Amino acid sequence: MHPAFSVLSEPLPLTPESLDVSINSAQRCLHLQWRVHSLAYHQELKMVFQIEISRINTSNVIWVDYYSTTVKWNQVLHWSWESELPLECATHFVRIRSRVDDARVPEPRFWSNWSSWKEVNEQNSLGHKASSVFPVDKLVEEGSNVTICYISRSHQNNVSCYLDGVRMHVEQLDPNVSAFHVNNVAFVRETGTNIFCEMDPKDDAGTVLFVSKVLEEPKDFSCETQDFKTLHCTWDPGSDTSLVRKQPYQSYTLFESFSGEKRLCEHKNWCDWQIAQDSQEMYNFTLVAENYLRKRSVNILFNLTHRD
Template structure:
């Protein structure tokens, strides 16, 4: 870097520090997060945060840490503390998301944050700012006024997962009983109108979902369906062969079909990717896929077969040598490591 450019950078940093030097205090003022906005996505049980940091100088980037607190029901009941590390630019809008285990309709949530500069060029700013004010997120205010409500609705989870559900009763009498299929379940009271239930290690019962319902006087009854998917299997016995050196025929054992009813989750898809050519093909069958052999003297094919459903992906690899012949004239595939 030219001496003049180094001098300019030094002056820029020096001017920046002087801007934040308080006349009354010995240390500079912190860069505090502001314009904090919190929105709720009930379908995915997520809170989305958006904010800015005022007074970041033009053409400067600062490494910063934002400590985020999330409370439930009341501000003193902190359930999550997380540090978010990122680089902040002038006038940049920052984003962060959090997924709740409890449906957002079941309780009011509160969010606040503070920040510090974690940048060697601005060591004098390496201290925490004040907390922002609490932002309240109350999804219940937008709900219909039924006497009994249950959440989440039509949630998709994988077998073995832990799931939290709740009911909201507009009636002050809480003699409401709930069942998972035919088995009674017992919950925890969150407030006078809300009970939550923790379902651990949920099992697959049927493709059309697991029924959970609550009922109580006078003639209150509500139900939800929990869609539990079988765990996606890794493709087994993946192999390829060719008899005409024009088409590679790859086959595998797909394992359990993870399709669910009511179009909640289709059967898993399979994609074949060849790393040397960078080409990818979506397979039209669940247990086989044909690949066109190129005419450019490519001898090796490094395949990755990926199975995917809405909840996860599973991949296996093989390295295929086109020049290797077996006694039957079928080219064998070799499992890659």
């Protein structure tokens, strides 16, 4: 039997090690990476990893997930988690353990020991301010769910938070942090939706939530030529997703797959394309609409010799 496929006689102590957690505050993401140092050289095993995430303290587990993969010797493994709460709002803790899930390892297969808790603390983002609201000037799509938090250096008392003047139901996460949720957020105005929190004794902070209309797929995309020199392509762009100070008007790019060429369109609803002089008759166009939050695309196949 090939050594790579031999039956392993007993479970190995394959505890995840070198756990490292990096933070992407803008995306509210924790990125984990780790290794399994106990694997032998050139050994590969199917394994499952259990990941726990706690918030505020290690006993408050808010997320449990399982990640299955084939692990190689000295391989760096990656896993990411997106928080509904801005990471600046609370300290998070992460730990991980593993179990062999490979047919070559006989039952019973036991979980390894847990790694040590890894603390993730972004609350130093408060800086020298007495209080802050997070996320700061966040851009989201209409219809999204958003969680807002209010952080203060002093213990909070009688906190009130307002979304465009409407008082919200606030939940206190710890003595210095309160939060509230906004479901199915609506587009109000291009300059954003104002958020404001205050408490007694007087201490207040605010931010702006920028809500973009949802980028639509271009409609009625078509091309035509009058002189066999230029293709004039037009479409209906749908809603304007631009926001003052936050997001410009959506861009449009025309790709042609046979030639491999592309053109960034200068206008929101039409674009000209120079017809090739090499007798190309078929054009396979993809029109891509894009803003900061998403892309949409449509395709047409255009034949120069078959025009209506």
